[in-house]
Amino acid sequence: MSKRKRDEETGQETTGHSWDGIEELNTPLPRWWLWTLYLTIIWGIGYTIAYPAWPMISGATAGVMGWSTRANVATDIEAHEGQNAELVAALLEADIDALAETSDLARYAVARGGSVFRAQCSQCHGSGAAGAKGYPNLLDDDWLWGGNMEAITHTVRHGIRNTTDDDARYSEMPVFGEILEAEEIDSVVEYVISLSSTEYDAALVETGGIVFEDNCSACHGEAGLGDYDLGAPNLADAIWLYGGSREALHETITYSRYGVMPAWGQRLSEADVRSVSAYVHALGGGE
Amino acid sequence: MPTDTPPSLYAAQEPIFPRRVTGFFRRFKWWIMIVTLGIYYLTPWIRWDRGPTLPDQAVLVDLASRRFYFFWIEIWPHEFYFVAGLLIMAGLGLFLFTSALGRVWCGYTCPQTVWTDLFILVERWIEGDRNARVRLYKAKWDLHKWRLRITKWAVWLIIAIATGGAWVFYFTDAPQLAVDLVQFTAHPAAYITIAVLTATTFVFGGFMREQVCIYMCPWPRIQAAMTDVDTITVAYRDWRGEPRGKGNVRKRDRAAAEKAEREAQAAGPGVAKYGALENAPLIAIEVEEHGDCIDCMACVNVCPMGIDIRNGQQMECITCALCIDACDDVMDKIGKPRGLIDYMALSDEVAERAGEAPKPIWKHILRPRTILYTVLWLLVGVGLVYALFVRSDIELTVSPVRNPTYVTLSDGSIRNIYDVRLRNKQGEDRTFHMSLSSDEILRIELEGRGDELNMVVPAQQTLQQRVYVIARPQDPAASSDTTPLRLWVEDVGTKTRASKETTFNGKAN
Numbered sequence: 001m002s003k004r005k006r007d008e009e010t011g012q013e014t015t016g017h018s019w020d021g022i023e024e025l026n027t028p029l030p031r032w033w034l035w036t037l038y039l040t041i042i043w044g045i046g047y048t049i050a051y052p053a054w055p056m057i058s059g060a061t062a063g064v065m066g067w068s069t070r071a072n073v074a075t076d077i078e079a080h081e082g083q084n085a086e087l088v089a090a091l092l093e094a095d096i097d098a099l100a101e102t103s104d105l106a107r108y109a110v111a112r113g114g115s116v117f118r119a120q121c122s123q124c125h126g127s128g129a130a131g132a133k134g135y136p137n138l139l140d141d142d143w144l145w146g147g148n149m150e151a152i153t154h155t156v157r158h159g160i161r162n163t164t165d166d167d168a169r170y171s172e173m174p175v176f177g178e179i180l181e182a183e184e185i186d187s188v189v190e191y192v193i194s195l196s197s198t199e200y201d202a203a204l205v206e207t208g209g210i211v212f213e214d215n216c217s218a219c220h221g222e223a224g225l226g227d228y229d230l231g232a233p234n235l236a237d238a239i240w241l242y243g244g245s246r247e248a249l250h251e252t253i254t255y256s257r258y259g260v261m262p263a264w265g266q267r268l269s270e271a272d273v274r275s276v277s278a279y280v281h282a283l284g285g286g287e
Numbered sequence: 288m289p290t291d292t293p294p295s296l297y298a299a300q301e302p303i304f305p306r307r308v309t310g311f312f313r314r315f316k317w318w319i320m321i322v323t324l325g326i327y328y329l330t331p332w333i334r335w336d337r338g339p340t341l342p343d344q345a346v347l348v349d350l351a352s353r354r355f356y357f358f359w360i361e362i363w364p365h366e367f368y369f370v371a372g373l374l375i376m377a378g379l380g381l382f383l384f385t386s387a388l389g390r391v392w393c394g395y396t397c398p399q400t401v402w403t404d405l406f407i408l409v410e411r412w413i414e415g416d417r418n419a420r421v422r423l424y425k426a427k428w429d430l431h432k433w434r435l436r437i438t439k440w441a442v443w444l445i446i447a448i449a450t451g452g453a454w455v456f457y458f459t460d461a462p463q464l465a466v467d468l469v470q471f472t473a474h475p476a477a478y479i480t481i482a483v484l485t486a487t488t489f490v491f492g493g494f495m496r497e498q499v500c501i502y503m504c505p506w507p508r509i510q511a512a513m514t515d516v517d518t519i520t521v522a523y524r525d526w527r528g529e530p531r532g533k534g535n536v537r538k539r540d541r542a543a544a545e546k547a548e549r550e551a552q553a554a555g556p557g558v559a560k561y562g563a564l565e566n567a568p569l570i571a572i573e574v575e576e577h578g579d580c581i582d583c584m585a586c587v588n589v590c591p592m593g594i595d596i597r598n599g600q601q602m603e604c605i606t607c608a609l610c611i612d613a614c615d616d617v618m619d620k621i622g623k624p625r626g627l628i629d630y631m632a633l634s635d636e637v638a639e640r641a642g643e644a645p646k647p648i649w650k651h652i653l654r655p656r657t658i659l660y661t662v663l664w665l666l667v668g669v670g671l672v673y674a675l676f677v678r679s680d681i682e683l684t685v686s687p688v689r690n691p692t693y694v695t696l697s698d699g700s701i702r703n704i705y706d707v708r709l710r711n712k713q714g715e716d717r718t719f720h721m722s723l724s725s726d727e728i729l730r731i732e733l734e735g736r737g738d739e740l741n742m743v744v745p746a747q748q749t750l751q752q753r754v755y756v757i758a759r760p761q762d763p764a765a766s767s768d769t770t771p772l773r774l775w776v777e778d779v780g781t782k783t784r785a786s787k788e789t790t791f792n793g794k795a796n
């Protein structure tokens with residue numbers, strides 16, 4: 001028990017505690033402050049009963065109000081889908097080319113497709129759709145299998161060279177390292193360089209042209225402009241999927257390339273396939 | 288006195304019964320109350336014609352459409368810096384007033400003070416002045432007490448509802464909301480807001496009062512760091528008032544002293560040794576040094592914070608100046624000069640005590656600190672007014688897409704993408720023409736519009752447009768790292784122009 005004492009300097013009451021002669025002044029809290037503490041404790045007990053709170057072995061107590069953030073998200077998603085139901089119905093009914101034109105429906109498709117793209121496609125094509133080596137840049141105006149709405153939708157739905165969808169785009173470039181002599185490959189590389197550049201070895205190009213016509217023109221065309229039906233790239237433009245240097249071309253011709261894309265029709269809803277196609281079409285290169 | 292029980296760490300709220308007071312500061316405070324409450328309750332009802340498409344409420348925070356209307360000023364969300372600027376000005380203003388005049392905000396204009404004042408006024412009308420209220424407080428809960436208490440609470444509740452009700456009128460069309468509120472068709476948020484504000488007004492103004500200032504508000508603690516010896520504040524002239532004594536006590540003391548002296552003289556040296564030296568001189572000193580304070584407790588009785596200003600500067604003091612009025616009144620009655628409790632600087636109290644003249648008020652107020660605050664306050668203010676007048680009615684923002692920095696097209700051209708936001712802040716649709724200026728050759732296209740460079744932006748809306756800028760392969764911009772360019776928009780009708788500078792990224796090797 002301590003005695004109630006007053007500090008000599010200030011006249012204020014002390015708690016009676018003293019450490020090495022240092023005394024603690026008593027500055028009482030208001031009583032209602034204490035009540036608010038008790039109130040918050042009572043509130044806290046009620047809160048843990050009403051809401052999910054106590055951790056158990058698997059999961060936590062659910063709370064008597066049945067409140068759940070997951071359920072809220074599910075409800076929100078459902079509500080959004082309800083709000084968009086008309087747009088989705090219109091999207092499914094619309095002529096696929098109509099999604100390339102300016103309209104409220106197309107705007108919805110592009111916005112929806114953007115989120116599908118960022119979730120599903122950006123892993124390979126990049127969040128900005130700029131692609132990477134072996135993964136086509138979708139922002140430019142160059143296409144392997146065609147860049148109109150129909151072609152893009154087909155590519156998205158069935159994919160490229162996969163083994164899961166019989167309708168997948170398919171073509172295969174031969175491994176010319178097993179067919180052509182080393183000198184022939186060197187010359188055809190120089191010929192392909194000459195299609196889009198002004199700096200080349202004219203003598204090599206001349207022999208390369210013959211090799212090209214015999215071996216490559218069936219798919220890439222006589223002028224090297226490519227073929228959408230075969231997924232054969234245009235070799236005369238400034239865009240290269242695997243690089244346009246002599247070394248990269250040498251590698252491509254010697255060992256071939258075989259890019260694969262999944263069939264998204266098996267994973268996405270029809271509305272999402274149409275939307276993401278509209279998004280890709282709107283990125284700046286749609287035909 | 289020492290006891291065996293440990294001291295309580297919690298203090299019960301001491302009831303305070305502020306007495307009615309009259310005088311200059313009380314009158315001044317009534318006027319401030321009328322003006323501030325008038326502004327608060329009436330502002331939402333002022334109309335301001337902005338044309339058919341916009342609301343006609345002079346002051347409106349339209350959260351749903353993200354607009355703030357203040358008479359002729361309209362603020363969009365991206366212009367929030369105006370609000371930030373006003374808050375900075377409010378902060379600097381508070382610094383200025385606190386360093387110059389102490390807690391004037393607390394004493395005169397703080398809503399807690401104003402509403403508490405109003406609640407105390409109601410309390411006095413219904414329950415009577417201090418003494419009647421003290422009696423009522425001590426009385427048992429009979430019919431009389433219940434009747435007075437319930438009447439008082441009812442009036443408080445009406446004020447509280449009006450206070451909470453006025454608040455929501457700032458956020459939507461007031462006349463329409465008033466009708467909706469009465470018909471119970473208003474949004475639940477309106478009722479909840481009114482309920483919360485009604486509860487806080489009722490409890491804070493009616494029951495918590497000084498507790499809010501002392502225990503809930505951070506300002507009393509901040510002010511200690513912001514006032515100094517030159518700050519004009521409410522203070523007691525200790526040197527003049529002390530030692531305090533009751534008027535009748537003084538007379539008795541004087542009589543006793545005179546009597547003691549007489550007795551001492553009459554008794555001669557022998558007795559005088561005991562009487563005069565031990566008693567009379569002591570009493571005489573006490574008498575002569577009685578100050579002007581007659582310890583009438585008027586200053587304490589009128590204090591809404593329940594403190595004694597004669598104890599010096601205290602955290603609880605909100606400088607409401609009612610003790611000045613109360614004391615001046617008493618000083619007039621006993622024929623002493625006013626100003627025993629007065630607005631003064633603490634340095635003056637020291638000077639006066641030493642017999643020197645106090646510094647003139649303007650010298651206390653005009654000092655580097657207050658001048659600095661004023662200059663900063665004015666700088667922000669002038670900056671805001673300037674920004675308000677030069678802001679364009681076309682708002683253009685250009686954000687270059689940097690993922691990727693550029694796109695190579697099949698013919699070798701380099702294309703950059705820009706996301707342009709164009710705001711039309713007027714009441715009618717406007718057509719804008721887009722163009723660019725640069726030292727280098729660059730071509731512009733609008734996404735989805737091709738070479739068509741005109742865009743229609745609907746009234747009061749923002750248009751988002753993707754813009755392509757293209758450099759041919761042979762142009763320097765295609766192969767240089769960055770090329771500066773400026774995007775222009777021009778209102779086709781009024782020829783008003785706006786522009787933003789940005790850069791073009793080439794294919795740097």
